[in-house]
Amino acid sequence: MSIIQVNNLEKTFGSERALAGITFNVERGQIFGLLGPSGSGKTTTIKVMTGELKPSDGDVNVNNFNYKQFRKNDYVSSLGILSDKSSLYERLTVKDNLELFRKLYNAPKGSVERVLKDVGLESEIDKPVSKLSKGMKQRILLCKAVIHRPAILFLDEPTSALDPTTTEKIHDMLEELRDEGTTILLTTHNMDEATRLCDNVAFLYQGVIQDSGAPAELRHRYKRNEVHITYTDGTVKTVDRTEENRSLLDNVLFNEEAVDVRTDFPTLGEVFKKVTGKELV
Numbered sequence: 001m002s003i004i005q006v007n008n009l010e011k012t013f014g015s016e017r018a019l020a021g022i023t024f025n026v027e028r029g030q031i032f033g034l035l036g037p038s039g040s041g042k043t044t045t046i047k048v049m050t051g052e053l054k055p056s057d058g059d060v061n062v063n064n065f066n067y068k069q070f071r072k073n074d075y076v077s078s079l080g081i082l083s084d085k086s087s088l089y090e091r092l093t094v095k096d097n098l099e100l101f102r103k104l105y106n107a108p109k110g111s112v113e114r115v116l117k118d119v120g121l122e123s124e125i126d127k128p129v130s131k132l133s134k135g136m137k138q139r140i141l142l143c144k145a146v147i148h149r150p151a152i153l154f155l156d157e158p159t160s161a162l163d164p165t166t167t168e169k170i171h172d173m174l175e176e177l178r179d180e181g182t183t184i185l186l187t188t189h190n191m192d193e194a195t196r197l198c199d200n201v202a203f204l205y206q207g208v209i210q211d212s213g214a215p216a217e218l219r220h221r222y223k224r225n226e227v228h229i230t231y232t233d234g235t236v237k238t239v240d241r242t243e244e245n246r247s248l249l250d251n252v253l254f255n256e257e258a259v260d261v262r263t264d265f266p267t268l269g270e271v272f273k274k275v276t277g278k279e280l281v
């Protein structure tokens with residue numbers, strides 16, 4: 001059974017309809033990406049799942065808890081959350097910050113050193129948080145979210161506005177967490193991030209899931225039926241992959257007339273634009 005089940009979830013704020021009845025499931029041990037431009041409803045979805053907001057309609061079950069039980073301690077302690085509201089005590093050291101959360105969640109001694117090692121920041125353990133760079137703080141916030149080894153991790157735009165090296169380190173850590181069995185639900189605008197990390201994604205736009213699937217499957221589903229041939233003299237020809245071009249394509253491959261033969265797989269960003277008519281920015 002799926003660890004996250006969202007059925008016809010609706011959320012309205014007064015006359016504003018943030019979620020217009022969305023349905024999706026996440027399997028245990030997957031990284032699932034909610035992709036959408038600003039205002040599409042990603043944060044609202046996460047806030048419902050973390051118990052911060054109540055659904056206006058529909059049903060949500062996470063890790064065998066119904067949304068009506070999302071305020072229970074057992075539920076809350078099974079989650080790790082990283083959002084733009086997550087914060088650290090600037091004047092305390094990295095160690096003191098993380099020890100506070102370790103004790104709060106009853107995590108074993110040594111957990112602080114373990115998570116810091118995972119994000120490559122063990123040498124910063126005695127520094128006050130105020131002395132760290134933005135990328136380092138984000139990695140410490142991730143440590144805070146996972147110190148108690150939660151079953152499910154909710155990440156609201158975990159790498160937005162971070163440099164490529166920090167982003168890479170965070171991606172490595174998320175993959176390790178998945179390998180250990182953690183289920184991760186993240187939101188992002190970043191299609192490269194989604195393509196690299198996510199087992200499945202849902203395209204959210206105007207409070208509606210417009211399409212969903214594995215990134216490779218979506219790219220395959222929306223591919224153009226064209227083949228680009230680069231011949232040995234440098235000329236490039238584009239032909240449709242149809243029955244009547246079969247012998248031409250066979251010849252190209254068999255006679256080694258071409259230096260490159262490529263089919264056109266759109267990027268996930270191009271697929272998003274095709275589905276919604278909107279750039280994912």
Ligand SMILES: Nc1ncnc2c1ncn2[C@@H]1O[C@H](COP(=O)(O)OP(=O)(O)OP(=O)(O)O)[C@@H](O)[C@H]1O
Pocket residue numbers: 013016017018036037038039040041042043044045
């Ligand atoms: N507390 C609130 N009161 C009123 N409207 C809200 C509230 N929270 C969200 N909304 C509205 O719901 C819609 C979805 O917002 P949400 O924050 O979920 O989008 P998002 O996809 O996370 O965007 P971003 O990428 O900018 O964070 C927006 O139109 C927003 O204005």
